[in-house]
Amino acid sequence: MELFKNTNYDFLGKKWPFIILSLILTAAGLVSLAFRGGPRYGIDFRGGALVTVAFAQRPPVDKVRAALAGKLPVEVQEQFGKPNDIIGTDVRDDKALAVATKTIVDSLMTTFGGDSGGKYNINAQGADALGNQLRDPLAAASVAMSDQQLHDLAANIMSYRKNHGGVIKSLDELSSVPGVTAPILNVIKQVCYPSPVAFVGTEVVGPKIGAELQRKAILAVLYALGGMLVYIAFRFEWIYGVAAVIAVFHDTIITIGLFSLFDKEISLTVVAALLTLVGYSMNDTIVTFDRVRENLKILRRESLEPIVNLSVNQTLSRTVLTSGLTLLTALALFLFGGSVLNGFSFALVCGIIVGTYSSVFVASPILIFWHNLAEGRERQRRGPAPAGRSPVSDKGVKAVKPVKTAK
Secondary structure (H helix, E strand, O other), X not given: OOOOOOOXXXXXXXXXXXXXXXXXXXXXXXXXXXXXXXXXXXXXXXXXXXXXXXXXXXXXXXXXXXXXXXXXXXXXXXXXXXXXXXXXXXXXXXXXXXXXXXXXXXXXXXXXXOOOOOOEEOOOOOHHHHHHHHHHHHHHOOOOOOHHHHHHHHHHHHHHHHHOOOOOOOHHHHHHOOOOOHHHHHHHHHHEEOOOEEEEEEEEEOHHHHHHHHHHHHHHHHHHHHHHHHHHHHHOOHHHHHHHHHHHHHHHHHHHHHHHHOOOEEOHHHHXXXXXXXXXXXXXXXXXXXXXXXXXXXXXXXXXHHHHHHHHHHOHHHHHHHHXXXXXXXXXXXXXXXXXXXXXXXXXXXXXXXXXXXXXXXXXXXXXXXXXXXXXXXXXXXXXXXXXXXXXXXXXXXXXXXXXXXX
């Protein structure tokens, strides 16, 4: 499918507005990062605790944040497609974590827990506590059970709760649990009630682990860039690789700067998005450069800038189709994906837009600048061209020939 046929837009003639825009965005992002002391890392990078809670019917995440507002500094992350929310806190030591967890659970129970009627919350604790609650009522109801049978019954109920998102929504569900007979279920209904909110567990990320994750994330991006530089240098010439890598650095720096300007958190999912953008932007640049190489073979007497313009026009349909459709998908994630995917989708939206124009207005001008610089040096070395012969035509594309035929 070809949207544009025989276009002849002067893209490189309009490069300066985009270059100026890139300089402004880069400067604004770097100033914001310097002012804030660096990016705002998530708990998985800076260290802290993640408290997971489950809801029978998940309330809006804004209500969860409102219930915890003023109690302690937390970050609420909604898990898309799951009944659980993850609440992050900077607390690291065990005593403070226990206090923070109790504060979180008590606050959510007060807001969403409902009326217990003096009954035991079956979503609150483990198998031993449930067994102790049921022992005497079962004996009073003439349901004979040994200690082992009672322990197995409570363990089966807790296993069912764990396998169903960490929360039992209705006690009637327990009729399918092994060992729960009708008399036992009646006793459970008399003694217990299912709270619509339950504490699932905690996960602690130490500051050393967070620092290690930061280091590995940075190395992952640098290794990806280095590998692509080597590939492009082998496939074309080294200046093509340098131009492409500078363009990708440009995309990454601007995207991270926008995260700082909009006060968004950088988590592991955002790093995954940045690595995706590195590959996406590089692929877009390589497609353009590959067409430049083909046209250099055909139009050997043309200067480089018209050839680059021609190549961009020839790949315009492909660029609009691939970038446009990918951008629509990223926008859908950003608008409807919830808070968990917000950082990931924001990075994709920004990176796709910036990466698409950088392939034309950043990578290509770098290539032309180096070509002109090399040509000027070659002209000085060789002296004035003979009359009636163009220096560029005489030299053809030898000085800028990006051809190392692909194997």
